[in-house]
Every structure is written in C-alpha cells, then in structure tokens.
Amino acid sequence: MIHITYSGNPLDRRAVLRPNEAELRAIFKGGAARIVPVWNMKHAFTATPRAQVLSISMLAAKVNLDTLEPVFLGFSDDVPWFALSLPGADTPPDFGEPAEYRALNEVVTLLPGTEASILAYARAMVIWHDTHRYCGKCGATAKPAEGGHARVCTNDACNHRTFPRTDPAVITLIENGARTHCLLGRQARWPAGMYSVIAGFVEPGESLEETVIRETFEETGVRVTDVRYLASQPWPFPSSIMLGFRARAVSDAISRTDDELEDARWFTRNDLRSFGKPGPYEALRLPNPFSIARFLVNTWLDEG
Numbered sequence: 001m002i003h004i005t006y007s008g009n010p011l012d013r014r015a016v017l018r019p020n021e022a023e024l025r026a027i028f029k030g031g032a033a034r035i036v037p038v039w040n041m042k043h044a045f046t047a048t049p050r051a052q053v054l055s056i057s058m059l060a061a062k063v064n065l066d067t068l069e070p071v072f073l074g075f076s077d078d079v080p081w082f083a084l085s086l087p088g089a090d091t092p093p094d095f096g097e098p099a100e101y102r103a104l105n106e107v108v109t110l111l112p113g114t115e116a117s118i119l120a121y122a123r124a125m126v127i128w129h130d131t132h133r134y135c136g137k138c139g140a141t142a143k144p145a146e147g148g149h150a151r152v153c154t155n156d157a158c159n160h161r162t163f164p165r166t167d168p169a170v171i172t173l174i175e176n177g178a179r180t181h182c183l184l185g186r187q188a189r190w191p192a193g194m195y196s197v198i199a200g201f202v203e204p205g206e207s208l209e210e211t212v213i214r215e216t217f218e219e220t221g222v223r224v225t226d227v228r229y230l231a232s233q234p235w236p237f238p239s240s241i242m243l244g245f246r247a248r249a250v251s252d253a254i255s256r257t258d259d260e261l262e263d264a265r266w267f268t269r270n271d272l273r274s275f276g277k278p279g280p281y282e283a284l285r286l287p288n289p290f291s292i293a294r295f296l297v298n299t300w301l302d303e304g
C-alpha cells in the first residue's frame, strides 16, 4: 500500500476508554503520558526537526494540571498519548527545553511519517475544540467530554452533544478521452507557477461522484464521467479529509465559470515532466510532494 502523508497513524485509539473520564484523567497524570503541545496552530519541534512532546512533570512544574483539557489520542504500546492546546497569545509557555513552534506543513517532508500523522491528528482535535467552545443549538458554553472526543452543552435544559467534524473535499485528476492529457488549474493565491488537480468541498445532499462532476464543470467548464475513487488524505488545514478521484472528460473545451481558478490547461505527461526545466514550462511546478494532489499526478505519470 502506498503511504500518503498524514495517514498511517500508529496509535491505537482505544475508544473504549473515552467514556471513563476518571480513568483517562489518572492516565494523563500517571507519569507515562506523552503530550503533544499545540500552540497557535503550531507544533513544537527540535532542531533535527523531530516532534517535541512534553511529559506530565514538565507541565506540572508550570501549570495547574486540573485546569488543562487534554485530548486522549490513544496508545503506542503501553504509552498513552494526549494532545494539549497551550495558552499564550504572543509567546508559547516555556517548559525548560528549547523548542521551535512551526506550522506542520512547513516541516512535514523532514519528519518520520508516523510523527506527521500523530501531529495531524492532534492538530485536528485541538482546532475542533478551539472552534466549538459554545453549543451550536442554544449558545451556552460547551465543555469537553469523552476524553476530548465530544463536547457537551452545559445548559441542563439542552445537553446537546457534538462530535469532532471532518469536512469532506474531493480532489480529482481528470484525463481526456484519449488519456493523453490531464487537466490542471491554478488559483491566484497559490505559490507562483504551481498547477494542480481540481478540488472542491462536498455539499449537503450530494454524492462524492456528483461533487466531482459539479466542481469540475464550475471551475473549468469540462464535463466528466467515469468517476473512480483512488485514495484519501487527512488534511487538518483546518479540518478536511481529501478524497482522491480519477475521472474522464467527455468534453475538452475549457471555459472557467467561477472565479476559483485563474487558469486551467490540458497537459501531456511530457509537459508535466518538463515543469521547472528549461523550455516553455520552466516557470511551472507541480503540487507539494506530500499532497494527495501530487500522488494523483504521479500515479497518472507512471502510466505512460
């Protein structure tokens, strides 16, 4: 199986423990826990870089443990792992060990895959808590429950319970009928010269295949059929899962109908292989190597 960055989390999530708040609190304080800090949507890294995790003794020296709201991530062998959102608007708390807080996607290509997947999981959970502090039904404060895998409204008349959200988005490599060209586009806000496959969020009341067909037409005017699922990638930027597809065009003419893309073009495999090299495509580049977009492009390149 091909590894896709941010997947392959090695932790046993041990969901059976989540309802037992007292036991999880004891495990958190028990001394063995490895704690993944998240501060301002960033993680702590050593110079190598490797993910820096905290111990309970490092935390206890600085903060009141009873005020913390750790999220239980699971177990690696007998070692429990938790994610923890750290306070501090301008500077992260100092736990006595040098650490640099950086955005995960800036350093992910330098990390072991298992670390990248654990950090992505921690990041997704912390972001969800940060953006769901209040009950969506009555507006009262919502508090963490189930080891951080739910939030419950504190208004006894409401008691609404909500669970971590993951927003599905489709991302599709579209090839022409002869399978000689693929369709790539670029958004104005992307890095200069980068072209990628077509992507968009799934809307309520829509199948994944219908999203692929709708988004491709909205962004490029191209009609597609034969939509096939290939692979997926957790994408906690902030809270998505990317669902990777291949589809075949039944029309070639490009006419952008919304403003999402500033350009869309058909490319041959040799065109793509010449990206960044002297010639007509020297200024163009493919998506980042850790993205499922690049996986979809590479899979297509390998076929011809």
Ligand SMILES: [Zn+2]
Residues within 6 Å of the ligand: 135, 136, 137, 138, 139, 140, 153, 154, 155, 158, 159, 160
């Ligand atoms: Zn409520």
